[in-house]
Amino acid sequence: MNAEERIEKARERVIEALSKNMDLYGVTPSIGRLYGILYFNDGPMTLEEMSDALGMSKTSMSTGVKTLTDLKMVEKTWKKGVRKDLYRVEEDWYETFSEFFCIKWRKGSDMNLAAIERSLTELQAVIADEESSEEVKAVAQKDIERLQQAQEYYHWLNRLVDAFETGEIFNHIPRKE
Amino acid sequence: MNAEERIEKARERVIEALSKNMDLYGVTPSIGRLYGILYFNDGPMTLEEMSDALGMSKTSMSTGVKTLTDLKMVEKTWKKGVRKDLYRVEEDWYETFSEFFCIKWRKGSDMNLAAIERSLTELQAVIADEESSEEVKAVAQKDIERLQQAQEYYHWLNRLVDAFETGEIFNHIPRKE
DNA sequence: TTATATATACAGAAAAAACTGTACGAAGTG
DNA sequence: CACTTCGTACAGTTTTTTCTGTATATATAA
The missing domain is CATH 1.10.287 (Helix Hairpins)
Structure with missing residues (x-):
């Protein structure tokens, strides 16, 4: 297993644990994984990137991100020149x-x-x-x-x-x- | 409205509020109402009494009470001469x-x-x-x-x-x- | 022991939720 | 303005959960 794969696996393990425990926050495992992906991503992500990363529809990303935003776990950000909505996790x-x-x-x-x-x-x-x-x-x-x-x-x-x-x-x- | 009805309505209101907020505890509204019924009942209840009070099957009461017991919100008690299982809420x-x-x-x-x-x-x-x-x-x-x-x-x-x-x-x- | 009452396992029906694709409105671009 | 891109509302489908009735296991009393 090469280094990239090992890093990927290390992330995967934490994301999996995270998503399993997110039911405490009343959040489905799917949305939990979405959170995990955002958590490890450097910088904010667009709905499309999330969709690609999770292999789920953009609609689901939209609603998932809305849930996480309502919970104040994720926030919308803005970057000059980027038309798409950007989201990042609340790091604290x-x-x-x-x-x-x-x-x-x-x-x-x-x-x-x-x-x-x-x-x-x-x-x-x-x-x-x-x-x-x-x-x-x-x-x-x-x-x-x-x-x-x-x-x-x-x-x-x-x-x-x-x-x-x-x-x-x-x-x-x-x-x- | 007579006094009994007024008391019943007063209870009903609190039970309704309680059950709506029990999702915080990862509990469905049905089980929330079950908790509410147990909460207001003087002394412990049998599965059958719960079933009658809520108009739901005894099977549901059995699983509901199990959920609440696992959450330490309800506990099984015992009374001499009573064969049925008895349950009461943790009052604290x-x-x-x-x-x-x-x-x-x-x-x-x-x-x-x-x-x-x-x-x-x-x-x-x-x-x-x-x-x-x-x-x-x-x-x-x-x-x-x-x-x-x-x-x-x-x-x-x-x-x-x-x-x-x-x-x-x-x-x-x-x-x- | 037998008779009887009680609780739960299980399968299936009903209800709710998660997820997707399409369609449409809003916002930016030329 | 027309044209493009993006996000979400909505309807329909799939999956999951909830609830019930029946069947079985367990416990109690005689």
């Missing part, structure tokens, strides 16, 4: 990690907190209602306690996200040992 | 959160680090090889640098996982404000 993986989980966690947190708050209000109304029986009130009370616990958890999650967004997390868990 | 969401992400992150980290280490060794061999041209060596060198950066990142991720596993994270981001 700490940033990629934070961006991804912050977006997801914050979204989940917001949605669930909103639902919880509305439901808490309603349950409190049930308890305040003169017509509610004692049994019903007890059920409502139990749900309220459950939801308050959940609320506390989501507030914690929000603070965790804050720590990632501000970079404060790196004071606690430093980048280098 | 901090624990659920940590368990899930630690398992996933650690797995990804291990796999990728293993691939990276093997490839690094190979690339170093390419550089050491007398027969390699200067251009090839430069490419290998560039890849080595990339992989070393990745390695550093994964070491950080491992330390982050450690902080969750030991509970040290709660010293930095306390559960209550």
Whole structure:
């Protein structure tokens, strides 16, 4: 095996591992490999180059790159004189990690907190209602306690996200040992 | 709308929000709703009760509950005199959160680090090889640098996982404000 | 042990997602 | 302007996943 092939194989191994673990980011192995190709490529790539490299349609590259861009893992760049769109990976993986989980966690947190708050209000109304029986009130009370616990958890999650967004997390868990 | 219905609706809203956000945990909305049902139920449930509550087959409940158990979100319990398997949610969401992400992150980290280490060794061999041209060596060198950066990142991720596993994270981001 | 209840393996049906090729609109060029 | 090139919307196809019903294995009680 010559040197070029050995390098290629070394890349292939890492790309394969990468793409297998990208499901953590909710990304299919195909898109994972796309990311891997972009990761090892010197400089940005066009949709056509990706298409050639992976043997997949340009349409798939377009949607794949869109997914990765939405996840802030890839960004569009621009080079003078080049008409085609160019894309490159966000090289800072700490940033990629934070961006991804912050977006997801914050979204989940917001949605669930909103639902919880509305439901808490309603349950409190049930308890305040003169017509509610004692049994019903007890059920409502139990749900309220459950939801308050959940609320506390989501507030914690929000603070965790804050720590990632501000970079404060790196004071606690430093980048280098 | 009577009180029971209002409570039911309050639960429904939260379950819906929960299940929509469970894709973060790589779980389908169906299984998310199953989790929600278990979450609000007082005491553990049998497969049959889940089946009735969701209007889905018992087979689906069996596989769904297995998924949730693997994720440590649900656990099997036992009650004297009850022959059926009983399941209940892990109530501590901090624990659920940590368990899930630690398992996933650690797995990804291990796999990728293993691939990276093997490839690094190979690339170093390419550089050491007398027969390699200067251009090839430069490419290998560039890849080595990339992989070393990745390695550093994964070491950080491992330390982050450690902080969750030991509970040290709660010293930095306390559960209550 | 037998009778009975319970959970899961498996095959097939239904639903969802991934992927492709074509077509069309937008953007750049002469 | 006309002409070319590029990216993506869309429809259709293939692949994968989800879900169900049946059949079988396992466990419990008498």
